[in-house]
Amino acid sequence: MKVYVPLIFSLIISACTDNPKIVQYAEKYTGLGENEVYVVSHAWHTGFVIPSTKVYEVVPSLEDRFGGSANIEFGWGDKKFYQAKEITAGLKIRAILWPTETVVHAVAVPGNVRDYFANSQMELLCLSDKELTALVDFVSNSFRKNRSGEVEQLSNGIYGDSQFYKGAGDYHLLNTCNEWTGKGLKSMGMDIFPATKFTAESIMTYLSEYNVKRNNRTVSGIASGCGFK
Numbered sequence: 001m002k003v004y005v006p007l008i009f010s011l012i013i014s015a016c017t018d019n020p021k022i023v024q025y026a027e028k029y030t031g032l033g034e035n036e037v038y039v040v041s042h043a044w045h046t047g048f049v050i051p052s053t054k055v056y057e058v059v060p061s062l063e064d065r066f067g068g069s070a071n072i073e074f075g076w077g078d079k080k081f082y083q084a085k086e087i088t089a090g091l092k093i094r095a096i097l098w099p100t101e102t103v104v105h106a107v108a109v110p111g112n113v114r115d116y117f118a119n120s121q122m123e124l125l126c127l128s129d130k131e132l133t134a135l136v137d138f139v140s141n142s143f144r145k146n147r148s149g150e151v152e153q154l155s156n157g158i159y160g161d162s163q164f165y166k167g168a169g170d171y172h173l174l175n176t177c178n179e180w181t182g183k184g185l186k187s188m189g190m191d192i193f194p195a196t197k198f199t200a201e202s203i204m205t206y207l208s209e210y211n212v213k214r215n216n217r218t219v220s221g222i223a224s225g226c227g228f229k
Helices: 002-014 050-060 060-066 079-083 091-096 131-138 179-188 200-212
Strands: 037-043 045-051 071-078 103-109 121-127 153-156 163-168
Touching: 037 131, 037 200, 045 050, 045 131, 045 179, 045 200, 050 060, 050 131, 060 091, 060 103, 071 079, 071 179, 121 131, 121 200, 131 179, 179 200
Parallel strands: none
Antiparallel strands: 037 045, 037 121, 045 071, 071 103, 103 163, 153 163
């Protein structure tokens, strides 16, 4: 029976969706845009902090929930793991080894992102309008939507002014929360292979090295943010 375990697992995974899929943005990310987007690491998870104006254009119902917030942070992951008050070994094993339902976590973030997430590792990305559109389209596709095309609320989120929503796709070993971030980066034109970005550390290391190569464009090194010459 042990011989068949890998085969059974492979069949289960192959039957699952790898949604949300990468948006096929045709151009390469330049890092020269004026739209500030942050990738933030919270131990296990990484997520995007995106200007709300563009988000509301694509997902209007989020404006009803988050109103005048300058930015919204988005994360995607296993439904039970993400919402759990205590992370147990059983939850970790279940999330990795068995395809599970997913959620999107959305958080209202004020204009000064660095102060709000002062205790978190983060990297600044400077997106053009087209790059930002591609990223927001990817995030929009990460929500499971009803027949009317509306996102579906679940419980309140885990910190700040936040909310969980039903997510698109299955969570499993080949489709994790950090691979989701990698797919978002790929969608906006970064040269990244999401399947190798299994951990938060792997995402943040990739971005840190990229920013250093691009004229030291790190969070700590840019007082004026995007548009700095």
